[in-house]
Amino acid sequence: MNKALKYIEQHNDAFISELFELLRIPSISAQSEHKPDMQRCAEWLAASLVKAGADHAEVIPTDGNPVVFAEKIISPDAKTVLVYGHYDVMPVDPREEWHTDPFEPVVKDGRIWGRGADDDKGQLFMHAKAFEAMCATDTLPCNVKFMLEGEEEIGSAHLYDFCRENREMLKADIILVSDTSMLSMETPSITCGLRGLTYMEVEVTGPNKDLHSGLFGGAVANPANVLTRLVASLVDENGRITIPGFYDDVRELTAEERKAFNEAPFSLEEYKQALDIDDVEGEKGYTTLERTGVRPSLDVNGIWGGYTGEGTKTVIPSKASAKISMRLVPNQDFNKIGELFAAHFKAIAPKSVKVDVRFLHGGAPYVAPTDMPAYKAAEKAIETTFGKKPLPFYSGGSIPIISGFEQILGIKSLLIGFGLSQDAIHSPNESYGLDQFRKGMETIPWFYKYFAGK
Amino acid sequence: MNKALKYIEQHNDAFISELFELLRIPSISAQSEHKPDMQRCAEWLAASLVKAGADHAEVIPTDGNPVVFAEKIISPDAKTVLVYGHYDVMPVDPREEWHTDPFEPVVKDGRIWGRGADDDKGQLFMHAKAFEAMCATDTLPCNVKFMLEGEEEIGSAHLYDFCRENREMLKADIILVSDTSMLSMETPSITCGLRGLTYMEVEVTGPNKDLHSGLFGGAVANPANVLTRLVASLVDENGRITIPGFYDDVRELTAEERKAFNEAPFSLEEYKQALDIDDVEGEKGYTTLERTGVRPSLDVNGIWGGYTGEGTKTVIPSKASAKISMRLVPNQDFNKIGELFAAHFKAIAPKSVKVDVRFLHGGAPYVAPTDMPAYKAAEKAIETTFGKKPLPFYSGGSIPIISGFEQILGIKSLLIGFGLSQDAIHSPNESYGLDQFRKGMETIPWFYKYFAGK
Numbered sequence: 017m018n019k020a021l022k023y024i025e026q027h028n029d030a031f032i033s034e035l036f037e038l039l040r041i042p043s044i045s046a047q048s049e050h051k052p053d054m055q056r057c058a059e060w061l062a063a064s065l066v067k068a069g070a071d072h073a074e075v076i077p078t079d080g081n082p083v084v085f086a087e088k089i090i091s092p093d094a095k096t097v098l099v100y101g102h103y104d105v106m107p108v109d110p111r112e113e114w115h116t117d118p119f120e121p122v123v124k125d126g127r128i129w130g131r132g133a134d135d136d137k138g139q140l141f142m143h144a145k146a147f148e149a150m151c152a153t154d155t156l157p158c159n160v161k162f163m164l165e166g167e168e169e170i171g172s173a174h175l176y177d178f179c180r181e182n183r184e185m186l187k188a189d190i191i192l193v194s195d196t197s198m199l200s201m202e203t204p205s206i207t208c209g210l211r212g213l214t215y216m217e218v219e220v221t222g223p224n225k226d227l228h229s230g231l232f233g234g235a236v237a238n239p240a241n242v243l244t245r246l247v248a249s250l251v252d253e254n255g256r257i258t259i260p261g262f263y264d265d266v267r268e269l270t271a272e273e274r275k276a277f278n279e280a281p282f283s284l285e286e287y288k289q290a291l292d293i294d295d296v297e298g299e300k301g302y303t304t305l306e307r308t309g310v311r312p313s314l315d316v317n318g319i320w321g322g323y324t325g326e327g328t329k330t331v332i333p334s335k336a337s338a339k340i341s342m343r344l345v346p347n348q349d350f351n352k353i354g355e356l357f358a359a360h361f362k363a364i365a366p367k368s369v370k371v372d373v374r375f376l377h378g379g380a381p382y383v384a385p386t387d388m389p390a391y392k393a394a395e396k397a398i399e400t401t402f403g404k405k406p407l408p409f410y411s412g413g414s415i416p417i418i419s420g421f422e423q424i425l426g427i428k429s430l431l432i433g434f435g436l437s438q439d440a441i442h443s444p445n446e447s448y449g450l451d452q453f454r455k456g457m458e459t460i461p462w463f464y465k466y467f468a469g470k
Numbered sequence: 471m472n473k474a475l476k477y478i479e480q481h482n483d484a485f486i487s488e489l490f491e492l493l494r495i496p497s498i499s500a501q502s503e504h505k506p507d508m509q510r511c512a513e514w515l516a517a518s519l520v521k522a523g524a525d526h527a528e529v530i531p532t533d534g535n536p537v538v539f540a541e542k543i544i545s546p547d548a549k550t551v552l553v554y555g556h557y558d559v560m561p562v563d564p565r566e567e568w569h570t571d572p573f574e575p576v577v578k579d580g581r582i583w584g585r586g587a588d589d590d591k592g593q594l595f596m597h598a599k600a601f602e603a604m605c606a607t608d609t610l611p612c613n614v615k616f617m618l619e620g621e622e623e624i625g626s627a628h629l630y631d632f633c634r635e636n637r638e639m640l641k642a643d644i645i646l647v648s649d650t651s652m653l654s655m656e657t658p659s660i661t662c663g664l665r666g667l668t669y670m671e672v673e674v675t676g677p678n679k680d681l682h683s684g685l686f687g688g689a690v691a692n693p694a695n696v697l698t699r700l701v702a703s704l705v706d707e708n709g710r711i712t713i714p715g716f717y718d719d720v721r722e723l724t725a726e727e728r729k730a731f732n733e734a735p736f737s738l739e740e741y742k743q744a745l746d747i748d749d750v751e752g753e754k755g756y757t758t759l760e761r762t763g764v765r766p767s768l769d770v771n772g773i774w775g776g777y778t779g780e781g782t783k784t785v786i787p788s789k790a791s792a793k794i795s796m797r798l799v800p801n802q803d804f805n806k807i808g809e810l811f812a813a814h815f816k817a818i819a820p821k822s823v824k825v826d827v828r829f830l831h832g833g834a835p836y837v838a839p840t841d842m843p844a845y846k847a848a849e850k851a852i853e854t855t856f857g858k859k860p861l862p863f864y865s866g867g868s869i870p871i872i873s874g875f876e877q878i879l880g881i882k883s884l885l886i887g888f889g890l891s892q893d894a895i896h897s898p899n900e901s902y903g904l905d906q907f908r909k910g911m912e913t914i915p916w917f918y919k920y921f922a923g924k
Binding site for chain 2: 045046047048106107109112113156169170171197211213215222223225226227228229230231232233234235236237238240241242243244245247248249251257291292293294295296297298299304307308311312313314316317318319320321322323324325326327328329330331332333336337338339341343366367368369371376377411412413414436437440441442443444445
């Protein structure tokens, strides 16, 4: 083991330079103009994995962005770890809020700054480099497979079929994923729960063209006004979502579970201070940890309509739209929730407007059992490198494909993420600590060792 | 008189070519990048007025866009008409909805298509050309002054001071304005009432940066959700504005006034059909004509926040904003309404967000007496050219400066507009009928004649 760790120490700077190459590729899956960047990024990763020691690596086309698959088989009797990650990144708007170019990474204040520095290029690259260290020092105790996709940020639409079509190739004992956060470097944690997601877009249409708000104002339904009314009504004054049937399948925690859940270290004051808010807001009767960990939520992710430029324009817009997503918890079904949302939104729309409701993407919630061997191995590995036993943690985020893996491949996932909330993933000025990157790389070989039972 | 009308007939095509030159200048006052176009447009107009017969014309700088002033004094004893118009135009977004280039006018289906074709370049140009016709044929019976501003669409901020500083130069018996519509070519009308306007912008700020909606969703106030809640609450289920004190100064019509008001020809079915809506929506207890003519209203003119691009982004935006304007009726004060709005909006904001409320511009409502000589002259002139006595009409629109003229200069305005609702002013595909342009030019010399008492 020491040989692999020594290799990591000696090559740390080179690894960071290589990561920078990866971060420079603007692989934004949500924007079709970046299509060529997706292919370029996949090819770069395949080449990198072969260099790291894979027997072979392929860029496999799908109906969407390609999947990178690589493997190294040391023995048919050894356990097999399937590393999953995603090379696509979030859009960078609002770009003007970035202090540095999102696709020209820099190191400053002990952190790597750039889009994807954490989510998920920085995290997946730790696995590539820990793998390289074990290969180079002949200490790899498991078979390893890599499956890196380019559509996680837009719902992994084509990875489900990819898994269905490649069950044999993807056979493994555990899927290892670093795409989540820890509570802090001092309080390491393993994510054992993820929320699901249903992402919708609504469009409200009033008059067939933009109208002069003087000549028509007061007599014609303004779709922007109506949109605010409809959207506002989706959450009541107690923070409860008003869609009929929305909570039907929500698993309520027992009193003991709630107690255990709230034992995670958490300071509401520090939380508010970090976000510069005077008060939190959420479902009545639940703590902040519960609100993001085990309760569903509804957020407007984007809203637009009418004149949004400089100055004034006295217009009644013809249309107004919103992107609205809901985070789901066990045992909510994301398709069912999408249908309930659409039916409800149409039902509450007044006759004075037309509404169009589209389902954009979704994914199921996920729970990882804390007694499975991989969880135990990860717990031990983190304790070895962080000097502290990690806490089990329920994250509010979603990785829809994780529950898909279980359904399609019958393999559980272990979410061993090294992100921190300060990494600002999905936001301007995303970053990843050099210490997080290093500690992550050091933890992974220990996981392999313990998981292999050595 | 026949000489002037003959001149108009002979030069009609040339006038349209000249108008096209004017329409090609993209003088959008709301967008600072068009600053040079404002100056260019003003200079073009000054030159055009001199060519038409003015003794002199000047482009007079202000702290904003320049004012074009021109005059022709035929006799100190003659009555003086001050023609007011504006050469600035509205922005053209959404540009993709235009069927032709907004700044490359074309004639099609008997109409001139382009931004400003009606509002107000097409309408002010009728005055320039009717003036030219009277000058050329030596039939001008009044002194004429022109005051053409470049900031009407953004609130005429600098014209108030301009009037204060030029009271002597602007002395006149009536201000003649064509910046309004008629009911139809078959039912001509004169606008004797205008609504006032208070235009606000609100910004709701939640967390200090965009957040991941999975990690924070449900626990942090989402400013886009909060914005919809706050904006939706500004109008209740009866279409009444909920701002305390908002209706305090509204003059309620008497039963007789309401009866007379609703006698204007109006088909709700045609109205809905023209707008392609299944139902109208407005203040309970009032007709559509009343809702736009004599009742105040509140409209979202623009709303924006979060991710509005292609695909999905699971973000809680840091900020969300809206442009909100209110149309006012006698005797509401636009400054007071702005203050009431700001105080109310701040009062209803939850502690979980910060709100910023800005007053963008405003103007007072206006009523023109139907018994003043200019009204009588206009009535007679329209009857002469349209063959029908025009109806007095209360428009829902606002020309804030009109009440300013009365306060500062002590001069009433006559609103003799030749627009039609189908002209789609402020919208994509603005147009102006060739017949409207021609009929307008023909009506104006008759107005001068009757107003001069000849």
